[in-house]
Each structure stands twice: as C-alpha cells, then as structure tokens.
Amino acid sequence: MIDLRSDTVTRPDEAMREAASTAAVGDDVYDEDPTVNELEARAAEAVGMQAALYVPTGTMGNQIAARTHADRGDELLCERDSHIYNWEVGGLAQLSGIQARPIDGGARGVITPAAVHDAYVERTDHRPGTGLLAIENTHNQKGGIAITADEIDAAAAAADEHDVPTHVDGARLFNASVALDTPASRLLDSADSVMFCLSKGLGAPVGSMLAGSEAFVERAHRNRKLFGGGMRQAGLVAAPGIEALDNVDRLAEDHANARTLAAGLDAIDGLVAAPPETNIVLVETDDPAEAFVEAIAAEGVRASAFGEHTVRLCTHWDVDESNIEQAIERVERALD
Amino acid sequence: MIDLRSDTVTRPDEAMREAASTAAVGDDVYDEDPTVNELEARAAEAVGMQAALYVPTGTMGNQIAARTHADRGDELLCERDSHIYNWEVGGLAQLSGIQARPIDGGARGVITPAAVHDAYVERTDHRPGTGLLAIENTHNQKGGIAITADEIDAAAAAADEHDVPTHVDGARLFNASVALDTPASRLLDSADSVMFCLSKGLGAPVGSMLAGSEAFVERAHRNRKLFGGGMRQAGLVAAPGIEALDNVDRLAEDHANARTLAAGLDAIDGLVAAPPETNIVLVETDDPAEAFVEAIAAEGVRASAFGEHTVRLCTHWDVDESNIEQAIERVERALD
Amino acid sequence: MIDLRSDTVTRPDEAMREAASTAAVGDDVYDEDPTVNELEARAAEAVGMQAALYVPTGTMGNQIAARTHADRGDELLCERDSHIYNWEVGGLAQLSGIQARPIDGGARGVITPAAVHDAYVERTDHRPGTGLLAIENTHNQKGGIAITADEIDAAAAAADEHDVPTHVDGARLFNASVALDTPASRLLDSADSVMFCLSKGLGAPVGSMLAGSEAFVERAHRNRKLFGGGMRQAGLVAAPGIEALDNVDRLAEDHANARTLAAGLDAIDGLVAAPPETNIVLVETDDPAEAFVEAIAAEGVRASAFGEHTVRLCTHWDVDESNIEQAIERVERALD
Amino acid sequence: MIDLRSDTVTRPDEAMREAASTAAVGDDVYDEDPTVNELEARAAEAVGMQAALYVPTGTMGNQIAARTHADRGDELLCERDSHIYNWEVGGLAQLSGIQARPIDGGARGVITPAAVHDAYVERTDHRPGTGLLAIENTHNQKGGIAITADEIDAAAAAADEHDVPTHVDGARLFNASVALDTPASRLLDSADSVMFCLSKGLGAPVGSMLAGSEAFVERAHRNRKLFGGGMRQAGLVAAPGIEALDNVDRLAEDHANARTLAAGLDAIDGLVAAPPETNIVLVETDDPAEAFVEAIAAEGVRASAFGEHTVRLCTHWDVDESNIEQAIERVERALD
Ligand SMILES: [Ca+2]
Ligand SMILES: [Ca+2]
Numbered sequence A, B, C, D: 001m002i003d004l005r006s007d008t009v010t011r012p013d014e015a016m017r018e019a020a021s022t023a024a025v026g027d028d029v030y031d032e033d034p035t036v037n038e039l040e041a042r043a044a045e046a047v048g049m050q051a052a053l054y055v056p057t058g059t060m061g062n063q064i065a066a067r068t069h070a071d072r073g074d075e076l077l078c079e080r081d082s083h084i085y086n087w088e089v090g091g092l093a094q095l096s097g098i099q100a101r102p103i104d105g106g107a108r109g110v111i112t113p114a115a116v117h118d119a120y121v122e123r124t125d126h127r128p129g130t131g132l133l134a135i136e137n138t139h140n141q142k143g144g145i146a147i148t149a150d151e152i153d154a155a156a157a158a159a160d161e162h163d164v165p166t167h168v169d170g171a172r173l174f175n176a177s178v179a180l181d182t183p184a185s186r187l188l189d190s191a192d193s194v195m196f197c198l199s200k201g202l203g204a205p206v207g208s209m210l211a212g213s214e215a216f217v218e219r220a221h222r223n224r225k226l227f228g229g230g231m232r233q234a235g236l237v238a239a240p241g242i243e244a245l246d247n248v249d250r251l252a253e254d255h256a257n258a259r260t261l262a263a264g265l266d267a268i269d270g271l272v273a274a275p276p277e278t279n280i281v282l283v284e285t286d287d288p289a290e291a292f293v294e295a296i297a298a299e300g301v302r303a304s305a306f307g308e309h310t311v312r313l314c315t316h317w318d319v320d321e322s323n324i325e326q327a328i329e330r331v332e333r334a335l336d
C-alpha cells in the first residue's frame, strides 16, 4: 500500500527512536525537562523568534495562538479555506468566543492588503473588533501553496496599520521555506507568532511548536495548561522532534516527487493535476472523488477525497521516487 | 431637524401612550401578564406561527433564536453583510459558541440554494456541523432589500435537505411584506422561526417578537431568562406593541416617501441613489460619507454613514411627504 | 387573592402610568432618550455613584457587572445561596466563562473578611484568579437579611487587599437601606458597582439600574448591547422608574407588615417564623412546603416554596395592613 | 536531591524507553496506531469499561469527560478541594460553559449521598440543572485519601436517582485500588467514566486514559480533537504507557514508604503528619510552609507548599526506602 493520504502518516526513523529511548527527561510542567527546553530553544531559533512552546498538536498550537492574541469578542481574519476556520471543530468560537471573518483568497489562498483593510472591523459598541490575522503557509486546501515573504509582509503590514497582530499557521512552514528558497525566519519577518508541525513532512511522531515573543509564549504557556496540553516527561517525544528539525532540506525530495506525481496523473485521461508548489497534489477527477479514492485503494494507493471532484495526494518521506512511479501506474490501472 | 438616521427613532403616538397608561399588567416571569400574553398571541397570528415571545430587543431575539436552534459548536449560515453577523457584538461566538459561515449574497444579499449546499458542513470529528440558516428580510445593509417568498423557500428547502432549520431575522419583515404585497405568514412558509421588531417602522417604543413552534418558544423562553430578558410587568410596554401591529399598512407611505427621496437625491450632482424597495435609501456620495453626513446635519437633515462613500437614510412615520421634500432641498443646499 | 409570592408582582400606580404616557422619549441606543438619561442620572445620585445604566432586568444587570469586572477565566466570589450563582441560569459560566467560588455565609449569608481571604485565589498557570466579589443585599434566600455597611466594608476591604473589586447585587438595596436606617450610598462606600431593581419594592413595572464609575458604565454599556439589552424609546418604561425612586421611604411599611405577618404566622401551630429584617418572611412548615403552599392558595394566599419545609412570603405595596391580617387568618384556616 | 514534590517527576525506566524505541506506530487520528489501540484496549480492561481513549494529560481527560457528559449550562458537582475545580484553570466554565457546584467533603473529601441530594439542582427556566457528579480518587488535596467502593457507590447511587452520571477523576486511581485492596474495576462499578494517569505512580512519561462506554468514548473522541489532543504517531509515547500498566502492584512500596516518611516526620518537633492512606504525606508545619520548603530544599529534599502551614510530600518509584530515611534525617537537620 502506498499511502499518500497525508504527510502525517510518516513513521519515525531509527534516529528518532534512538533519541526517544535515550532522552534526558524531567517534569515539563515544572519546566525541568531538558530535552523539551532544548527543542524549544532550537525551534525558536529555526523560525527566528524569541521563544517557543512544545504543544501536542498543531490544532492546539493554533487555538492557543488565537486565544493568546485575541480577547473574547474579538474577530479573527483568515482565509475562507483555512485549517483554523474549517478543520478545528469550531474551536475559535467554542473555546475562546472568537468570531471568524473569512476572506476569499482566490485560487492560491492569498490574503491581500486590500482584503485586510476591507475586512478589518473597528471595535465599537455594536461590533467585535479585529484581534488577529491568521495566514496559513503552505495553504493546505489550496494544494500546498507556498505564500511568499512579500505576500505575508504585505498582509501583515495592512493588519499592523490597524494594530492587529499576525499569526502564521505554518503546519507546513518548512515546505514553503524550501519551495521558495527563503529562510523560515524571513517568511516570518512580519509575523507575531507561528505554529509549525514537527509531525508532518519533518517526520516526528508527535508534536508542534508555537513560537513568538517571550511575553507571548509566557501567556501561551497558561493557555496550553487550560487546553490540557501541559505534559510531564515530554522529553521522550520531544527528542524525536529535535531530530526532525534536521529534516528540513529533505523536503525538496517530497516536492520533486510531488511534481513527478502530478505530471504523471495529469497525463491520465479523466484526471487534471496542476504542477504543485510543494508536497501536495490536488487532482480533479471526472468520477466522484469518493469513487476514485476507493478505486485506487483497491489497487494499493491511498488518497483523500477533498471535494466532490477533488482528491488530495501528499508526498512524504515514507514514499520515494519508485513508489511515486508505482503509484502512477496503479492509478492508471484503476481507471482502466 | 429631519431625522432619517433610522426608523428606530420614531416616537410612540397617543394611542400607544394611552395603551401604556391603561394596560392590564401582571408578572410576566410567572407568565401572568395578560397584555404580554395578548401581544404574544397576536404576534404569533400575524406571522403564522404557533407561538411567540416578547423580547426587549431584536438583537436578543436573534441571539436567542441562534442558541435555541443550534448547539454549541454548530455553524450558522448567514449573509456576509447580515446584522446577526456584523452588528450584534459577535454574540454568536461569545454567548453561544457558534461559528458563523458568511455567504456572499451579491448586490441584493440573497442566499441561493447553491450557496447553501456549498456552504453546508457535515458534522464530523474535525468539523462543526451546520446548525442553522439565517435570512435577513428586509436586508438592511443592502438597502432594505425585500427578499421574496420564493427566494426564502428555495434557500430554506436547500437547508432542509440537510436537516438544517431556517430562522428569519425579520427586524423589518413587514416592510418586505408590504413591498412585495405578500402576507408575512407566506414569507415565512418555510421558516422555523422569525424575529420581528415592533420598534422600527411599526413605531412601538420598545420590543421585538420571536416566533416559532410551541416547542421552540418554550426553549427560547429559558434562553430569554439566561440573557436577562425576562421582564416583570412588561404589559406596560407590550401594550403599545399591540397598537403597533395595526401599523403594518402604513409602511406603504414610508416606501413611497423613500422612492421620492431617492429620486430627489439621485437628481443631485455628486449623489447616486437607486430606487429603494422599501424604506431604506442608500446614497453613494462623491464626498466621504462622514463629511456628507456632517454637511447635511448642518442643514438640518440627519443620516447615517454606512461605508466610505455610502450613506443610509430611512423613512418612517415621524417624517411625511413634505418633510421629504424639505430634506431633498436641504441636502441640495448642503452640497452647493 | 392576597399575593405574597414576591415583591415583583406589584402593579404600577397612577403616577407611574401617567409618567409613561407623557414621557419625553428618544432613541436610547443613540443615547438620546432624555427620560432614560434623567433616570440614569437620578439613580447614580441615589446610590452615590458616578454613573448608571438602565437595564431590562436585574439578572442582566448582575451578569453585565460580572462580565465587565472579571475577565474570562476569572473567578467570582459569592455567597452560596446568592441569586447570581443560583437563579441566573448559570450565566456566569455560560455567557462569560467565569467560575463561581461560593462561600458559606451562615444563617445571615454574610461574607466575612476571613472567608474572602480564604477563598481568594491568586492567578497562576494552574488557577483562574479571583476577579470579583459579589455581595447580595438584602440577601433574598436567607430571608431578606440586611447586610450592614460595616459588614460590606469589611468584606470589600479584604477583597481590595487582593485588588479584587466588589459588586453589590442590590436587587432590594433600598430595603436594606431603610431597615438599617443607613443611606444607600453609605452601604456602597466600598463597592465598585451596584445593581438595584426598580421593579421590586419600589414598584416600577420594568427595569433595573447598574451603577458604578463612569469608566465602568461605559464598558457596561457595550456588554448591555451584547446581551441584547439596548432598548430604543426606553423612556416610556424609564419614566415610571423615575417615579419609583420616590418610593424608598414607603418600604418601611412593607417591613412593618412583614413583622406583623411573621409574628402572626409564628403563633400558628406547625409554623415557625423568625422576625424578619425587611420585607421577606421565611416560614418553616411541618408539612412539606409544596403542600402548604397549595393549602393556603385554596384559601386565597399565595406564597413561594423555598425549600422542602421552607416557604417565602413577601410584603409589598399591593398589600396593606388589613391584607396582612386577613392573610394570617386564612393561613390559620388552611391549617385547621 | 530527593525529589518528593510530586509523583509526576518519575522518569521512565529502561523497559519503557525500549518500548518507545520499538513501538509499532500509525496515524492515530485515522485510528491506525496499533500501539495506541492496544493501550486503549488494555486500559479499558484494567478499569472494567467498554472503551478507552488516550489523552495527553489528566486535565484534558477530565475536561473532555465534563464536556461529554454535561451540556452547556449544566452544573457539575464536585468536592470543593478537587483538582477539576481548583487546578484546571477554570476550564469547566471557560471551555464548556459548565458551572461548578462544590461540596464540602470534610477531612477525607468524601461526597456523601446526602450532600448529593442537597446540592442537586433540577433544571428549570431559572436554574442550570445538575449534569455530572465528579469524584476524585485518591483525593489529592486531602492527602491521597482512598475513597472506598462503598463510598463511591453511595454517592453515585444518589446521583443516579436524579439521572446524573458519575465521572471518577482517578489520576491516582490505582493508588486507591492498591491501598484498599480492591480492584480498580470494582471501585468503578457505579461510575460512568474514569480518567486515570499513566504518568504519576505508574511511571509513564506522558499520558492519561479516559474510559467509559463505547458511546461515551466515541463522543469523547470528538472533544479530544476540539481541545487539540488528537496526536499522530502517538504509539511512541503510548508504548511506555502499556508498560506502565504493569506497575500497579509496585504502588504498595510507595505507600509503605509514605507511612515510614510520615511517622519519621511526625516524630520531629514542630511537624505533625498523620499516617497516610496512599503515597501522599501532608505535614503541618509550625513555620510557614514556604519557609519550610526552602529550608529542606537547602538540605536536599524537595516538597510542595500546599497551604499556609501545610506541605505535601509524595513517594514514587524514583525514591526507595533508604532515600526516605535520608529524607527524614535531612528534614530533621533543616529544622535544627
Ligand atoms: Ca519549557
Ligand atoms: Ca489529463
């Protein structure tokens, strides 16, 4: 079975397992886990922020960021197909009383400065004010689109004119960084906080990082406790996360594989796939997406239905070039 | 001063004052206020629903409806310029943990069946499910647009295919009814609940009605208590509300006056005003809206800035035809 | 029928009805209702605060106060039998994310400084911090107990040592004032805000006042809008409220009547009633409270079951001395 | 340094580290992690429930349980010194709109049936109804008190009379089981759900289990996602958790060590320590607790201030009998 449903399915390698089994640990609730502290320091450095916090999931990282930046009754600006709005069980409203104001970012899911100015709401007696701008990079639902540093800077500058901070949902931040050949820290020049996942393309089994200023992380720490994310000897899972930080350059292979995959699928009758920017391939199918997903599963390829006629395939470190070629053949066979 | 800021500025007439001063009252928290009970019965009849509840404001009526229909963690579909989403201080998220999913209803603010199907979200482990469709009629921010029975039926039918109920924010429902020459009850054929205001065009000093099935109103009653809307000898303010229900036909005058006003303003250089469907006139101004509002105020006409170059003027029973003509002259003078 | 269920059942007198029918009104959402503004000014003066806000109900006034003083995730200290904790549908948690920390105030429901220090929680990463102390005066469920100025000062001073503000739920504040022969403003010397009802012993049909500093009332104004309490031509109901402010001295009669009633009932076999401090009489019944309430209703006296063997009777301006004597006779007959 | 602050400070042993490094893993969000699934099955069996869910922390487990059992606006009954009320950042109110109703459980923190009946609130238009009873076992703040099966049965039966389910916060459930020589499943005979920690006395680095009926766990699964607890290749941390389930019998040593420690400390002038029921020793100190904690830290013993004159010391598998004797000597020296 070639599993292309998501880059979250990757399994830890030997180095990560070795790291887990030998990690120095302590009680992170007392801030005494040396491995967590090392991971947090290294993660902060990797994204050019003052401090970072280890959180069990990307969803928790985003929700903590929203709650830490925005007060109850604030609005959050986000792209209408963004993860924080669509795939986090409505946590903004449910957990923090935050109203989302989605912006249509077009085909690439880019939030323009004009859209920020247009959607900005000033706090009055009748209106919740805008409290946060969230930018997803890469943009998952649009197909792993890598938002450029200039695009982020422009949107964040618009938000900043209204004193609104910017959070980057960088679940796949390093995919953007590699694809754009831009340091992650440069992508975040205008951002006030960022969440990135250790557990997607970077291959760690568990965990995400939330980074920002020291003051932000201190307040985020309390919200992590509130959401039930304050783990104890977390060093054991943080250790593979440190290893994962070394896997950034390897993402280029995933991107090359994705381009191969997209080209191969696009050549098949009944399928259209645009060249991907990173590791996510969106395929338009003549058949209903669910039927297509079932058909290729029968041939040993797993993918995710993403719309009525849209299917997502992700490349990741558990699939290599030859797997990709096999996958294309199997899809071809499935559609015969 | 000719006050066209809103139809909420109307003052009660003698009949209403008389009704207030002679109303039989009791404790409505014990459901013993005969005047409130009469108002509730008459209001339910006026909109063709089983039961109705007297609430202090339209905002409370809408927020109670949302909370009564939708569970925490549900989504609410609404037009992106709707009152419930934009002008109720984010209450959906703050008070009830409901996430709004705004739909772009175009120039008239009409939610199409296709838009409902597209925006509908099935409840899964990752997604809040859609719990309610809200339709505003007339649509205030679009300029008092009267949504037709067929348009409501179509959207509600689409929602119903997904077992999603429909609430009508009918703050100005009777303006739509009069403009379309359609009984209010017909406009609500497919609706599960409706809120309408006694205090706008109908002229009552205070209060709105929330109507629906008996079961709905029973649960709404509890949420009214929660929001602090359970008043005592409310009959004193409910009595003018009963009078207000007789003022429906009079709304035709407001609409005629609005047409006169729009035509008169449109004829002025630097102003564009489309013919209004009901009692709300939106004027596009060459000057910034705020400056225009100040300028005409100096001449004795009050209006509301509604966008950077959009100004709203409402007709209502405190202004008659001659006031409208004066208003046009004064605006003309202000722009000279 | 002699209705002693509550002092909320009082009906407005001629002066109030006259006031309603002649009130100057305007749109209070624009802050242009002269009658509301007069009521707010007079109410602020009556309690010695800078400013006041007219709200439709006491519940809304308390909930606005809690939300305005305390941040989400704060705790509120209150007496365990207090109204804000027990009878407001859990609004603290539901509407504002505030956790209540109830204090056992003993037979009179008095919160001592020691209890405040003991219950105070410092905000840490694991604990919500104490954000507000609420004191109910008179204390309804304890039987209309009048908390003295010294008692309030002592508790508020303890709270103040921890920088915790004090709100007084003074639904029946003026009953306390009259019973203690202490000006309301003196009772509030240490309070940061107060809610008092126009619609209980003072006899107005609808409404309560929330008073505090100008900054507090300004923020409370926004929360009133959020909760749906921003009414339009509210002057019509505010006018009887102004009349109601003149009814403070009359409360002494209610208190005298309550003492007569308690003495009369206590003399009856199977009933125990302590001398009341204000207008609320609690009677311990040998029979189950519900059965007792039914039995006396059959004889034409209405009361409220308040516990398994506790019944509450309230005196108010719709019952005079002769009614009280009749009521005692009827209860006696009912128990024969 | 002999660290007796908490049993959360234990470090994983070789077997756990080995398990982590060799665990079969999969994506638990897709429910495909075989190690997590094995842990969940074994945990369910260990507590005699149908199903179980792996959660990152005990706090999240408790908060999920509360939200899954109780609707917004429900009340939760708990002991006034319980963890769920005091140490989870007010999550009940903040995350789920649940109002806590704390019960004074006396010296041992036992909730009696009478207390349940007394505190039970029937849902009305004015009152949130009771939605859940939570019992903490062992009761941490009372000093590791082991609540007996009969005590739990009695309280749960009282709750059940009102159709209120019972959740057991069993962060240290197996300490109670061992101390009482009662199977954990017997302790839970009347419980509808239980949370227990793998990471305290059982020694796992990370994680807790939430168990209940299959229907309960299915709904809990969604709330885990909402709170951000849905981890990916969680098998790597779940594997040590499976090992931890074998450590139940070992808790007897911790209890013996705690008795030795308490006796030794109680013999010291200025200290009073009652014989502990499990692994938690509470010491009353003449000196302020903070000063005492500092003084013994200087001698190499760490403990937690737990009140103004109360200090908590926990035994766990990183301290053996000789450490305990050393600890007593060091405390003696510190107080000289
Ligand atoms: Ca740390
Ligand atoms: Ca093709």
Ligand SMILES: [Ca+2]
Residues within 6 Å of the ligand: B031, B036, B037, B040
């Ligand atoms: Ca009624």
Ligand SMILES: [Ca+2]
Residues within 6 Å of the ligand: C031, C036, C037, C040
């Ligand atoms: Ca005012």
Ligand SMILES: [Ca+2]
Residues within 6 Å of the ligand: C265, C266, C267, C268, C269, C270, C271, C272, C273
């Ligand atoms: Ca007696």
Ligand SMILES: [Ca+2]
Residues within 6 Å of the ligand: D031, D036, D037, D040
């Ligand atoms: Ca599972």
